[in-house]
Amino acid sequence: MSRQVCPFHTDESVVGQLLDDGSTSFECDRASGHPGNQPWFWLATPAPPSVPELSGLAEELGLEHELPAAIADLGHGWFEYGLVERSYAQRQPEGFARMVAQWGHTAIDKKQYTASAYLAGTLGRLSRRSAVAYHPGVGTGRWSYNTNISWWSTMPPGDWNNRTAWVDEVGDHSARAQADDLACKSYMPA
Numbered sequence: 001m002s003r004q005v006c007p008f009h010t011d012e013s014v015v016g017q018l019l020d021d022g023s024t025s026f027e028c029d030r031a032s033g034h035p036g037n038q039p040w041f042w043l044a045t046p047a048p049p050s051v052p053e054l055s056g057l058a059e060e061l062g063l064e065h066e067l068p069a070a071i072a073d074l075g076h077g078w079f080e081y082g083l084v085e086r087s088y089a090q091r092q093p094e095g096f097a098r099m100v101a102q103w104g105h106t107a108i109d110k111k112q113y114t115a116s117a118y119l120a121g122t123l124g125r126l127s128r129r130s131a132v133a134y135h136p137g138v139g140t141g142r143w144s145y146n147t148n149i150s151w152w153s154t155m156p157p158g159d160w161n162n163r164t165a166w167v168d169e170v171g172d173h174s175a176r177a178q179a180d181d182l183a184c185k186s187y188m189p190a
């Protein structure tokens with residue numbers, strides 16, 4: 001059983017909920033004392049497999065600045081993980097291509113560890129430092145195989161009712177929406 005301490009209440013230790021992908025979602029029990037006067041969640045993910053040439057990749061690519069900037073580009077409110085990944089890939093195509101080349105991508109091949117897992121793990125570390133805000137939710141559209149997926153907001157987080165899902169933005173509902181989805185997959189190399 002995994003316990004961690006809320007970054008805003010150092011005397012508040014909470015039990016995490018283990019998610020299907022091996023990460024753990026935490027929610028502080030206290031209702032107040034968090035940024036934006038919102039409930040506070042954070043995400044802890046397993047360390048990536050040890051690959052020597054990738055140690056320090058997040059620092060090298062400046063992800064601690066680039067990922068909050070990718071969320072900020074999407075606007076205010078909460079955004080489903082896939083939208084954050086797409087925003088990052090559009091802002092930093094070379095950085096994303098490098099991760100996909102190393103880790104693969106779920107849209108390309110099913111692998112145990114993917115570029116998406118690496119990006120979500122990095123976002124999770126940023127959420128523990130309250131550089132971004134995390135909220136658990138469900139995946140939509142082609143991410144809907146994830147019954148638990150991460151949602152992200154810039155700091156301070158707004159109301160959870162103000163959120164944008166992958167299907168809201170990209171579609172997946174109709175032939176036209178599927179064409180849009182295919183077009184947006186073009187951010188992925190190969």
Ligand SMILES: [Zn+2]
Pocket residue numbers: 006007008009012028029030033034040
């Ligand atoms: Zn707290």
